[in-house]
Amino acid sequence: MLEDEYQLDYFLENGFVRKQCSKCGKHFWTRDLERVTCGDAPCDPYSFIGNPVFKKKFDLAEMREYYLNFFEEKGHTRLERYPVIARWRDDIYLTIASIADFQPFVTSGQVPPPANPLTISQPCIRLSDLDAVGRSGRHLTTFEMMAHHAFNKKGEEIYWKDHTVELCDELFNSLGVDPLAVTYKEEPWAGGGNAGPCVEALIGGLEVATLVFMDLKQSKDGDISIKGDNYRKMDNYIVDTGYGLERFVWASKGSPTIYDAVFPEIVNELMDLAGVSHELDNSEYANILAQNARLAGLMDISEKANLFELRKQVASSIGTTVEKLSSIMEPVETVYAITDHTRCLTFMLADGIIPSNVKAGYLARLVLRRTLRMMKDMGITVPLSDIVRMHINNLPEYPEFGEKFDVIQDILEHEERKFGETLERGKRMIKKSAKHYKESGQSMPLESIIEMYDSHGIPPEISKEAASEVGVAVDLPDNFYSLVAEGHSKAEAKEEKVFPYAERVAKLPKTKKLFYDEPTRMNFEAVILDVFDNHIVLDSTLFYPEGGGQPADYGTMVIEDVLHNVIDVQGVDGVVVHIIEESEDEFHIKKGDMVQGHVDEERRMAHACHHTATHIVNDAARKVLGGHVWQAGAQKSVDRARLDISHYKRISLEELNQIELIANRTVMENQRVIAEWMDRIDAEKKYGFGLYQGGVPPGSTIRVLKVADDIEACAGTHCTSTGLVGPIKMLKTERVQDGVERIEYAAGLAAVRATQEMESYLSQAADALRVRPEHLPSTIDRFFNEWKEFKKENQRLKDDLAHVHVLQMANEAVNIADMRLVAKCIPNADIDELVKIAGELTTSEDMVVLLASDAGGVKIVGAAGEDALKAGADAGKIVRAMSQVVGGGGGGKPAMARGGGVDASKIDEALAAGQSLLGDQLNN
RNA sequence: GGGCUUGUAGAUCAGUUGGAAGAUCGUCGCCUUUGCAAGGCGAAGGCCCAGGGUUCGAAUCCCUGCAAGUCCA
Numbered sequence: 002m003l004e005d006e007y008q009l010d011y012f013l014e015n016g017f018v019r020k021q022c023s024k025c026g027k028h029f030w031t032r033d034l035e036r037v038t039c040g041d042a043p044c045d046p047y048s049f050i051g052n053p054v055f056k057k058k059f060d061l062a063e064m065r066e067y068y069l070n071f072f073e074e075k076g077h078t079r080l081e082r083y084p085v086i087a088r089w090r091d092d093i094y095l096t097i098a099s100i101a102d103f104q105p106f107v108t109s110g111q112v113p114p115p116a117n118p119l120t121i122s123q124p125c126i127r128l129s130d131l132d133a134v135g136r137s138g139r140h141l142t143t144f145e146m147m148a149h150h151a152f153n154k155k156g157e158e159i160y161w162k163d164h165t166v167e168l169c170d171e172l173f174n175s176l177g178v179d180p181l182a183v184t185y186k187e188e189p190w191a192g193g194g195n196a197g198p199c200v201e202a203l204i205g206g207l208e209v210a211t212l213v214f215m216d217l218k219q220s221k222d223g224d225i226s227i228k229g230d231n232y233r234k235m236d237n238y239i240v241d242t243g244y245g246l247e248r249f250v251w252a253s254k255g256s257p258t259i260y261d262a263v264f265p266e267i268v269n270e271l272m273d274l275a276g277v278s279h280e281l282d283n284s285e286y287a288n289i290l291a292q293n294a295r296l297a298g299l300m301d302i303s304e305k306a307n308l309f310e311l312r313k314q315v316a317s318s319i320g321t322t323v324e325k326l327s328s329i330m331e332p333v334e335t336v337y338a339i340t341d342h343t344r345c346l347t348f349m350l351a352d353g354i355i356p357s358n359v360k361a362g363y364l365a366r367l368v369l370r371r372t373l374r375m376m377k378d379m380g381i382t383v384p385l386s387d388i389v390r391m392h393i394n395n396l397p398e399y400p401e402f403g404e405k406f407d408v409i410q411d412i413l414e415h416e417e418r419k420f421g422e423t424l425e426r427g428k429r430m431i432k433k434s435a436k437h438y439k440e441s442g443q444s445m446p447l448e449s450i451i452e453m454y455d456s457h458g459i460p461p462e463i464s465k466e467a468a469s470e471v472g473v474a475v476d477l478p479d480n481f482y483s484l485v486a487e488g489h490s491k492a493e494a495k496e497e498k499v500f501p502y503a504e505r506v507a508k509l510p511k512t513k514k515l516f517y518d519e520p521t522r523m524n525f526e527a528v529i530l531d532v533f534d535n536h537i538v539l540d541s542t543l544f545y546p547e548g549g550g551q552p553a554d555y556g557t558m559v560i561e562d563v564l565h566n567v568i569d570v571q572g573v574d575g576v577v578v579h580i581i582e583e584s585e586d587e588f589h590i591k592k593g594d595m596v597q598g599h600v601d602e603e604r605r606m607a608h609a610c611h612h613t614a615t616h617i618v619n620d621a622a623r624k625v626l627g628g629h630v631w632q633a634g635a636q637k638s639v640d641r642a643r644l645d646i647s648h649y650k651r652i653s654l655e656e657l658n659q660i661e662l663i664a665n666r667t668v669m670e671n672q673r674v675i676a677e678w679m680d681r682i683d684a685e686k687k688y689g690f691g692l693y694q695g696g697v698p699p700g701s702t703i704r705v706l707k708v709a710d711d712i713e714a715c716a717g718t719h720c721t722s723t724g725l726v727g728p729i730k731m732l733k734t735e736r737v738q739d740g741v742e743r744i745e746y747a748a749g750l751a752a753v754r755a756t757q758e759m760e761s762y763l764s765q766a767a768d769a770l771r772v773r774p775e776h777l778p779s780t781i782d783r784f785f786n787e788w789k790e791f792k793k794e795n796q797r798l799k800d801d802l803a804h805v806h807v808l809q810m811a812n813e814a815v816n817i818a819d820m821r822l823v824a825k826c827i828p829n830a831d832i833d834e835l836v837k838i839a840g841e842l843t844t845s846e847d848m849v850v851l852l853a854s855d856a857g858g859v860k861i862v863g864a865a866g867e868d869a870l871k872a873g874a875d876a877g878k879i880v881r882a883m884s885q886v887v888g889g890g891g892g893g894k895p896a897m898a899r900g901g902g903v904d905a906s907k908i909d910e911a912l913a914a915g916q917s918l919l920g921d922q923l924n925n
Numbered sequence: 926g927g928g929c930u931u932g933u934a935g936a937u938c939a940g941u942u943g944g945a946a947g948a949u950c951g952u953c954g955c956c957u958u959u960g961c962a963a964g965g966c967g968a969a970g971g972c973c974c975a976g977g978g979u980u981c982g983a984a985u986c987c988c989u990g991c992a993a994g995u996c997c998a
Contacts, residue, residue, distance in 0.1 A: 358995065359926080423994070429937075456930040458995045485996075736992080788972090832982075836945055858981065877944090889981035893944045900944090901981030 004028075006198040006214075007187050011163040015170070017185075029186040030200075040184030040203035043299035049205035050291045053255035056177025061145075061263060062398050064250050065122045068147045071172055077149050078116035084352040085126050085143075086361055088631075088690045089697050094361035099123035099148035100215075100241045104193070106681070107152065108215070110237045112701040115682045118151040118159050122246060124348055128364060131371070133302050135338030136311075136330075138258035138294030139207075142345040142368065145246035154237045162198075165212050165240050169202055172244075176253075178204055185212075189227060194219045196232050206298060209248050213241040257281065257290035260337040267391045268340050275379040277332045289329060292318055305479045335375050342372040343385065347392040350409045351402040353629050355647045356416050357740030362647075369416055374460060385417055386410040408627050412649050427459030431467040438473060445475045447484070455485055500573055502533040511575035513541035516554075516718055517676065517704075520609070523600045529560070532590050537579045543600050544579055546572035549695055550635040551612050551717045554605050559597040560590050567598075604639055605718065607751060611642035613674060613708055613720040614664070614729050614748035619694065620711035621663040622646055622744065625656050632694035633741050640754065643745045645737055652734045652742050660744070661731045667709045671724030675707040676715075688712050728752040803837035811842065817849075817916070818923040820869045824851040824912045832860045832899060839864035839897070849874050851883070851915045855905040859887040863898045863915065870895055873922045879915045886911040 007019070007028070017030040022039035029039040038044040059067065069079050083102040087093050093101065099121055106112035122145045133140040149168065151159040166185065173183055182204050188211075190199035196217040202210040216238035217225060223233035251262040260268055261281060272279035281287045293315050302308045309323075316326040349365045356366040372385065389409060393402045431453060438445050445468050453459040465475045478484065500506070509530055515522070527539040537558070544567060547553040553570035558581060569580040615635050623630045626648050634645040652660075681703050684692060692705065692714045706715040709723060720726050727749035735743040747755040767774040770784070806827065814821035823842060827835065831854070839850040839862045846868040854860045861883050863876035876898040884891035884900030887907050891900015902911075 360998095363997085419994095426994080433938085452929080455928085455996050456994085739994090785972090792972095833945080840945070860981070880944095884981065887981085891944080891981060898944070899982065903981075 006162075007200065009163050009166060011166050011170075012185075022186075027186055027188065029184045031181075031184045033181040033184075036181075036184070039186045040206065041186055041201065041208060042206050045203075045206040047206040047295045047298050049207055049252050049255050050257055050294060051255050051287075052205070053253055054178050054182065054204050055249075055253040057253065059250055059253045061246060061250055061396075064253065065145065065147065065246055065398070067176075068172070068244065068246070068249070069120055069122060071175065072120035072149045072168070075149075075168060075171075077118045077120040080115060080119050080121040082121065082123050084690060085124050085348045086352050086354050088693050091697065094364060095126040095128075096123065097125050097127055098241075099125070099146045099243060100150065100213075100239075101125075103150070103152075106699065106701075108195070108237075108239060110154065110235075111699065112681050114150070114152045115686070118149060118240070120147075120149045122147045126345060126348065126364075128368070133297075134341050135260070135334040135336075136308065137297040137302055138260070138290070139248075139251075139298065141247055141259065141263075141341050143341070143348055147244040147246050147249075148242050149240070150242065151240040152237065153239065159240075161238070161240065162212075162214055165214070165242065166200065169210055169212060169242070173202075173204070190215075191227050191230070191232075195235075196227050196230075197238075204252060207248060207252055208245075209252060210242060210244040213243075215239040215241050257287050258294050258337065260340060261290075264340055264344065264392070264395060267343075267388070267395060268336065270391060271336045271340055271381065271388070272333075274381045274383060275332060275336050277336055277379075279333065279336075286329075289315070289319055289326070290333070293330060332379060335379050339372055339375050339379070339381070339388070342368050342375075343388040344392050346372065346385070346413075347389050347396070347402060347409075350389070350412055351393075351399070351405050353631055353647070355629060355649045355740040356412065357647075357738055359738045359740075362738075362740045366416065369413075370420055370458075373417060373420055374462075384414065386413045389413065405628070408629050412629075415649055423458050424463060427453060427457050427463065428467040430457065431459065431464050432471050435468040435471040435473040439471060445473050447476070447478070450475060450477070451481075451485055454481075500571065500578075502536055502578075503573060505531070505533060506538065506573045506576050506578060509538055509576050510540075512539060512577040514577070515541055515543045516545050519543070520718055520721060523556075523602045523605070525598050527596050527598060529590065529592055529594045529596060531592055535581050535583050537581060537590065537596075538576060539579065539596060539598075542570075542577050542579070543598060544570045544577065545600075545605070545608070545718050546570045546577050548572055549612075549715060549717045550615075551608050551637050554600050554608075556598065556600040556604075558599075560594050563589070607639040607749065608637055609718045609720050610726050610749035611637040611747075611751070612715075612717045613723065613726050614746065615642055615644050616706070616708035616711045616713060616715070616719075617664045617667045617723060617726065617729065618644055618660065618744060618746060619646070619713075620709060621660045621667065622648075624663055625659045626652070635695060640751045641732060641745055641747045643743055645741050645743045647740055648742045649740055651736060652744070657731050657734060657744070661729065661746075664729045664746075668723050668726050668729060670709065671722050672709050673722050674719050676719070677705055678702050679705045684714070728756075730755050799834050800837060803834055803841060806838050807841045810838070811845070811848075814848065817920055818872070820847050820849055820872060820874065820923060821845070822849045822851070822916060822919060824916050826853045826855070826908050826912065828854065829856050830854040830860075831856050832862065832901075835860060835862035836897070836899070838862075842866075843869075843896070849876070849919055851879065851912060851919070853883075853908045853912060855908060859884075859889065859902045859905050859908060859911070861887070861891060861900045861902075861911065863893075863900075865896055869923075873925060874919060875922060878922070879918050882918050883911040883915040886914050 012030050016032050018034060019028055019030055020036065021028050022044055023037040024044040025039060027039055073079050083096060085096050087096045087101060090101065090104065096102065100108065102123060103114060107114045124143060125146050126143050128142055130140050131142065134142055153159055153161060174180065184203045185200040186203060188199050188201050190197060190213045195215050197213055197215040199211060199213040201208050202212065216235055217232035218235050219230055220233045221231060223231035225232045247259055247263045251259040254262040256262040269279060296314050297311055300307055300311060302311055312323045312326055316323045345368050346365065354361050354365045356362050356369060358366070386409065390406065393406060396402060434449055435445055450461055450464045453464050454461055461477050461481050465477055468475050515525060522543060525543045527541050530538045530540055544556065545551065545554045547570065556567045558565045558567055558579065565581040565584065567579050568582050571578045571580070615637065619632055629647065631647045632644065633647050636643050679702060681701055684703055684705050688705070692712065694713050695715055698714050698716060703714045704716050706713055706719065729746055729748045730752035732745040732747060732755060737743045763774045767777055770777070770780050772780045810823050810825060813825065814823045835852045835854055839852055842848050842850045843864040843866040846866040848866040849869045850864045852862045861880055863880040865874040865876045875895040877893045877895055880891045880893060880898035880900040884902050887902030888904040889900060889902025891898060893899055
C-alpha cells in the first residue's frame with residue numbers, strides 16, 4: 002500500500018507527525034513528538050485500566066446514544082440495527098460487521114444506500130476467538146460495532162479520508178481524550194473481496210476504532226497486489242468505520258476487564274450463583290485481573306501453550322505460583338465467558354436463529370452447549386432462560402427481545418433437555434466401552450474418544466470423567482480438536498452449473514416479461530432476437546422462467562408455420578431463454594422471425610395456485626407456530642408444493658390441522674393479491690427483512706407481493722385473489738434438518754385430486770376389511786391383535802405337533818455305531834417345526850436327527866445329541882452335504898444345522914447321503 | 926452442503942463367521958417378611974423401523990426410504 006495514501010491534509014494541518022514504531026516497525030501518526038511506539042498492543046501495554054481515558058463513565062446505552070447523536074449532529078442519518086443473523090446474505094450466517102448490512106448490493110453500487118452518510122450501532126457476532134472469551138479480558142462473542150459510513154461515487158463524493166479522521170478525532174476530543182494519547186496506525190485492510198487503506202485509532206494501548214477506506218476490489222487482472230491477491234480501483238469508494246461500543250465503555254470505566262465494564266450486574270449475579278467472590282473493591286484482587294488483562298493484551302491466547310505462558314507471566318508479576326493463580330482465575334474466567342455467551346444467545350435467539358445441527362442454527366447450539374458445560378462446571382443450576390432474562394432486562398433498548406421471551410424460553414428448555422439426554426446417552430456408551438477395554442486389559446484408545454465427540458457430541462472431558470468412573474484412565478492431548486479435524490476429509494468443491502451460451506445471452510437486451518401485467522393471458526406474439534441451437538430468446542414473453550421455487554412454464558411456439566414444444570424456460574440476468582424440443586426444423590429458425598407463443602394454461606395455473614398457496618401457508622404457519630417461523634426454502638410443482646420453515650419442534654398433527662384451517666380461511670376471505678415494484682430500501686424500511694423469506698433478489702427495485710397478511714419479495718406468478726387458489730390440503734410434514742420442518746400440501750384441483758386419492762386408499766382399505774371407513778381404526782386394531790394371538794397359537798400348536806412327532810419317531814431310530822439315527826422326511830413341515838422336533842429328539846444324548854421337508858422347495862435340519870457329538874457327529878457338515886444333493890446349501894453348528902435346496906425329488910437321496918456320511922463320521 | 930453413528934420387549938441395551946431372538950430394570954402373579962427395603966419362584970410382554978435385493982436360510986450382508994443423534998464448512 003502506498004505511503005501517499007496516508008498523507009492526509011488533516012494530519013498535516015493538525016500537528017500530527019508520521020513516525021515508525023520502534024517495536025513493530027509500522028507507521029503511525031501522533032501529536033506526541035516524544036512518542037516512539039505505535040500505541041497498539043503489544044508495543045504499548047494497556048494503560049487505561051484503572052485510568053479511564055474519557056472524562057466520564059458511560060454504560061452501553063449512554064455510550065451508544067452519545068455516539069449516534071454525535072454523528073447525527075454531524076449530518077449523518079441514524080439507522081436502526083440489522084438482525085445478527087444475516088438474512089440478506091447467502092455467503093455468511095452472522096452479521097460480523099456494520100458494513101455487512103450493506104453488502105453486497107449497496108457496496109457494489111447496484112443499490113443506493115438507505116441514507117448517505119449514515120450512522121448505526123450494529124450488533125455483531127464473531128465466534129472465531131471463542132477460546133479467548135473470558136480469559137483475555139477483552140474478547141467478546143457479541144459486540145456492537147458503532148459506525149459511520151459514506152458511500153462515494155466518482156463525482157458524487159460525500160466525504161473521504163480527511164473528514165473521516167477529522168470526525169473520529171473530534172469524537173475523541175468531545176469525550177475528553179488527551180489528544181497526545183491518540184495514535185493512528187497505518188494498517189492496510191483486506192477482506193471479503195475488497196481492500197483499501199485503513200487507519201486504526203488507538204488510545205492507551207487499546208484499539209478503539211478502525212477507519213477503512215475501501216476503494217479496491219479483488220480482480221484477476223488488477224494492478225495492485227496485496228497479500229498475494231490482485232486488486233483494482235473501484236468506481237465507488239466507501240468509508241467503512243468500526244468503533245467498538247464495548248471497548249468505548251471499557252475505556253470510559255477503566256475496569257480490569259471489558260466484562261466488568263459492559264455487564265457488571267450480570268457478572269456479579271452469576272459470580273454469586275457460582276459461589277465465586279468477585280470483589281473489585283479489593284485492590285489486590287482487582288490488580289490480578291488487571292494484570293492478567295494487560296498481559297493478555299500482548300498475546301494471542303487461543304493456544305493452550307500461550308495461556309500457560311500468560312499464567313506464568315502474571316504469576317511472577319504479582320509474586321505467586323501458577324497453580325494458585327489458575328485456581329483464582331479459572332472460575333472467574335468461566336463466569337465471564339458464561340455471561341458473554343448468554344448475551345450472544347440472547348441476540349441469536351431473539352433475532353430468530355433456531356438451534357440446529359446445520360448452518361447458523363449449529364452456531365447457536367455450539368454456543369449454547371458450551372455455556373451449559375461451563376455452567377455445570379461452575380455449579381450454576383438455574384435454567385439458561387433465567388440468565389437470558391437478565392440480559393433482556395439489561396437491554397431495554399431492544400424491546401423486541403422481551404416480546405420474544407416466551408419462545409426463547411421454550412427453545413432453551415428444549416435444548417437443555419436435549420443436551421442432557423445426549424450426555425446421558427454418551428456417558429452410558431463410554432462406560433460400556435470403557436468396561437470392555439478394562440476387561441481385556443487395554444487402555445481406552447484415543448480414537449474412541451474422538452469418535453464419541455465427532456459422532457455423538459460428547460465433549461472429551463466428559464468422556465474422560467465417565468471412563469474414570471469405571472476405572473479407566475484416558476490421556477487427552479492438547480491438540481484434541483485438531484485431531485478431530487484431521488479425521489474429516491476435505492469437502493469437495495461443488496461444480497457450479499454453467500448455463501450454456503451465457504456469454505452470448507448476456508449481450509442481449511433484457512426480455513420484456515408480460516406475465517406480470519397479464520397473468521391470465523396465455524397467447525402472445527413476439528420477435529426472435531437470437532437463436533442458439535434450440536435456445537430461443539424473444540423480445541418479450543409470457544413464458545415464466547424457472548425461479549423462486551416455481552418451475553418453468555411449458556407450451557408451444559409456432560415459428561414459420563411450424564409448431565415447436567417449449568420444454569424449459571430459464572432466466573439469465575433478466576434475459577428469458579426458451580428451450581424447445583430438438584427437431585430437424587430448428588435449423589430454419591432465424592433472427593427476426595415472428596413467433597406465436599402459447600403457454601400451457603393448466604400447468605401455469607397449477608403453479609400459480611401452489612405459489613400463492615405457499616405464501617398463505619407460510620403466514621398460517623407463523624400464526625400457529627410463532628413469529629420465529631422463517632421460510633428456509635420452497636418448491637412448487639403441478640400436483641403439490643412444499644415449504645421448509647425454521648421451527649424447533651416437530652409439527653404436531655393438531656398444529657398441522659390448525660395451519661390447514663387458517664390457510665383455507667384465508668382462501669375463503671378471497672383477498673386481492675397485490676404485487677408492486679418498490680424501491681428496495683423503501684421496501685426494507687416499510688416491511689423489514691421478512692421480505693426476504695424466499696431469498697434475496699438482486700437489483701435496486703424489488704417486486705413486493707402481498708397475499709393476505711404475508712408480504713414478501715417474490716418474482717413468481719400468482720393467482721389474482723386468494724379465492725382462486727381453491728382448497729389447500731396438507732399432505733405431510735417431514736423433518737429435513739434439526740430445526741427445519743418441511744410441510745407438503747396441494748392447492749386447487751391438485752388438492753381435490755390429493756383428497757380423492759387419500760379417500761380411495763381409505764375406501765380400498767375399508768372394502769378389504771368389509772367395514773365402513775369410520776370403523777377402520779378399531780377394526781384394524783382388532784385384526785392386528787388377533788393376528789398376534791393367532792401367531793402365538795400357531796407357535797403353540799407347532800410345539801405340540803413336534804412333540805407328537807417326537808414320541809413317534811424316537812421308536813423309528815436305527816442304530817449306527819452305538820448311536821441312534823432318525824432320518825426322515827416330514828411332508829409339508831416348515832423349518833421351525835423341523836428344528837423343534839430335532840431339538841427335542843436330541844435331548845437324548847445318543848441321538849442324531851436328519852429331517853427334511855418339501856415345503857417351499859426342500860428344507861433340511863440336522864441335529865446331534867451330546868454323546869453323538871463326542872463320537873464325532875457334525876450336523877453342520879452333514880447338512881451341507883445333504884443340501885448340495887438337493888441343489889442348495891446349508892450349514893450351522895455341529896449340534897444343530899439347517900439347509901435346503903430346490904429339488905424335492907432328491908430328498909430320499911439326500912437322506913441316504915446324510916446317513917452314510919454320519920456313518921463315516923462315527924467310525925473315524 | 927459434506928462426514929460419522931444408531932433404529933431389537935414398556936425403558937436401557939446384548940445378539941460372534943448369516944443358522945433355535947436374549948440380558949438387566951420395570952410390569953403382573955405366587956412365596957418369604959409384622960411392615961418396609963430386599964430376596965426367591967414364575968409369567969406376560971417382540972411385524973428385530975419400512976420396502977426391495979442376495980441366499981436353502983437375514984435381526985445380521987447390499988440398496989432405497991423413514992426416523993433419530995452428532996461433528997464440521
